[in-house]
Amino acid sequence: MRKSILVLGSGIGGLSAAIILAKLGFRVTVVEKNRMAGGLLRSYRRGGLDCEVGVHYLGSLDRGQILRRFFDYLGVTDSIPVKRMGKDGVIDRYLFDSPATHPHQFDMPEGLDAYADNLKAAFPEELRCIDGIMSPICKAADQLHSLELLNSSGADFSLLDQSLPFGEVLDTLGCSPGLRSVLAIPSSWLGVPLADCPAYYHNIALASYVSSSWRLQCSGAYMADALTARFEELGGQVLRGADVSEIQVKSRVVKGVQLQDGTTLAADIVVAALHPKAVLQMLPQGAVKPSYANRIKGLQDTHGIFTVHAAVDAAAHPEIPHNLFKVDTDSSGNVSDLRYYQIRRSRREGVNLLSILTSGHDELWQPWVHSTTGRRADAYYARKQKYSELILEEAEQIFGKLQGLELLDSSTPLTLRDWVNSPDGSAYGVLRSASQVLGTALLNRTAVQGLFLAGQNVMAPGVIGTILGSFATVKLIVGEDDFARSCRL
């Protein structure tokens, strides 16, 4: 008999784990609370435009690079159309306006050599420091694309070297505030402040995008549907609108799950591709030891994100082929706030989509923390509108007067919390900080036999980090030897 597996959650973590397990011959069912699959992958449409939620660009999709190897294995390379960024020499443009930060603009190009050259051109007095920084970044890129992270015994970032906070590494190298502020951006992709970001995470995050960066040529919803279709083609089933309320456990062995509507689903194995705190709440009293429960409850999470999507006149605001980051720093070069801008072509004639992401400012939404999406007070919507207008006004400092401006939608950390069940609306889940290295290690194991975790929390956030986590969890389920034999990437 083939073992039956329930995968909870249909984000990239759940869907990738489900495809791998289905390919290995398990009977797999994905259980998703929302009416549509995809979690953070899933874009939504406003005013005829596709508004992205959690995929703005992807790293490492060139042949031989890590995400391409993952997509090839999952069998979705041809069904997810992408477009290479950086053809104009820029993937990310950082704009600084703090007096401590010189120069006021830095371009991240494609390729590690080009990146090192740009750093040296911008900071000609810090060549030794730059060489000291680049050497571990190059090593991280090799480890990433060779899949050493997955194939090495244990396969966990925290077991590897370079766990010193990157801020400390830069202090030791005597790096200037200006260089520090440029190097602070990759850790912000993980939601971790530079000062507390293990050097390893910084290097991997940077290497994954600098190696090659890509935009979806389809929408995130299309990508979610492509992954779902691939899973169904392998014989898997997705239950939508199936909100799991309890994970059933007997004598510390998993038995299945119960849904909000009372339905029970039995399984030999449950893979919860959800935040570990959400999983803990689904476990019956006494299912795990208090020490495990306390470790999970005590984990610090990343901050939330506020997002604005607006339609703008396409002739006045043509597509920008790279991303823009407006970065506020303190006098030491640490990032105090950040805005991410993207202008892209849309499916509506004469209209482009301006998307802006910024920190969530959780305190702004605190009064409505006990309300749920669609059932919030008018004052919440009024504040959201006002804050969106402020963010758009600020955008005019970069793009000039926004012509044909039409605010399509904005979302707060509470929106995200309710959409994917992320505690307090945390964007990137568990904080991968140097001070939590031990607490966040081996998060795919649980104290319940047959219950495993997957998703962005088990290894690292981002599409790459999340799929890497899915492979690591499957390796744990089938064992290292079987994994090496049957899971050929």
Ligand SMILES: Cc1cc2nc3c(=O)[nH]c(=O)nc-3n(C[C@H](O)[C@H](O)[C@H](O)COP(=O)(O)OP(=O)(O)OC[C@H]3O[C@@H](n4cnc5c(N)ncnc54)[C@H](O)[C@@H]3O)c2cc1C
């Ligand atoms: C604003 C934002 C921008 C981002 N931009 C990028 C980017 O440009 N590139 C990149 O690589 N990464 C990006 N990321 C990170 C990336 O989107 C995430 O790391 C990744 O999508 C997480 O996938 P996941 O499967 O772990 O979680 P999720 O996508 O959150 O999936 C969890 C799923 O579980 C379901 N669920 C929850 N509770 C239950 C329940 N009780 N019963 C059943 N189902 C349940 C949820 O509905 C959801 O579908 C971004 C993230 C955010 C927030």
